[in-house]
Amino acid sequence: MRVSVVDAGSNTVRLVVADAEGGVLLPVHTVKWKLRLSERIGSDGEIGEDALQHLVKAVAAAGSTARRWGAAAPLAFATTVVRNAPNRQQILHTVRERTGVRMCTLPGETEAELTFLAARRWMGWRAGPLALLDIGGGSLEVAFGRGRIPDFVASLPLGANRLTRESFGPHDPPARAEVKALRRRVRHDLRDVAARIRWEDPRTVVVTSRTFQQLARLCGAAPGRHGPFTQRRMRRKDLGKAIGTLAALPAAERAQLPGISAPRAAQSLAGAVVGHTAMTLMGLNVVTVCPWAIREGVLLRSMEDGTDWWADLTRDDAVAAAPTAPLALAAPPA
Secondary structure, rough: OOOEEEOOOOEEEEEEEEEEEEEEEEEEEEEEEEEOOOOOOOOOEEEEEEEEHHHHHHHHHHHHHHHOOOOOOOOOEEHHHOOOOOHHHHHHHHHHHHOOOOEEEEOOHHHHHHHHHHHHHHHHHHHHEEEEEEEOOOOOEEEEEEOOOEEEEEEEEOHHHHHHHHHOOOOOOOHHHHHOOOOOOOOHHHHHHHHHHHOOOOEEEEEEHHHHHHHHOOOOOHHHOOOOOOOOEEEEEHHHHHHHHOOOHHHHOOOOOOOHHHHHHHHHHHHHHHHHHHHHHHHHOOEEEOOOOOOHHHHHHHHHHHHHHHHHHHHHHHHHHHOOOOOOOOOOOO
């Protein structure tokens, strides 16, 4: 069975096509479309016509690519930027009407559960009690569990892109006082969740997301060309040093550092502050980088539990979005 998933995030729309046979998930094709949706929304968080036009084109391209690769209709979801938009229902309805792709949003806690499932499957049972950290553009997900599904999950408004917009002024690089204030904010918001993780005392801690992957590369982990099966770890003391490096450079110069891509250079400092503060509060000296995250979690859950779980999970979005009129677009996607 060939399956696919579409993930519309703060920076990109990503498609993963995979074969799901015999309990094994084998990647077939992946592609992404640069969107930078978070940079196109209004000050009130609403997604306007220009941003919607770009989202529709990217989702339409993802849907047609999935069909071209012989996959079933993609399981499609949008993350924090769309989930928190005041006009979320209109956005979802318009995307469905214009592309034929039934997109939904997922609660942050559900994102954490699905990402945990992916990490558990990748790391295996030998990892023991497992903790997960996932920095997205708009939120930070934390999970802990001893089995397939986590016992504890949390979703916090500590995404790298969100914090960059909310905490740093026009100066590039930001002022030292702004970085210190950001660390205080993150420490305050993470206090209770970190205490729970310390109490659970996980045997293994994994980090996922592009932000963590790039920070790990900056801290000396092997580059992506070495393949997904190369073990990658990141030490807290190395991440602390990386914060000093990132804070001293403007975004354009950060993009020249190992692992830091130009689209994520501006938010890399905030991501590093979140990661280092979390590791400090949780008492973690080292974490393991997991290449699987929420997209793989969605596909794994679909493979293991069938597609009914997805229909049940997304029914509320479908009902809420259906009655609303789609936003007007200048023209349908090419």
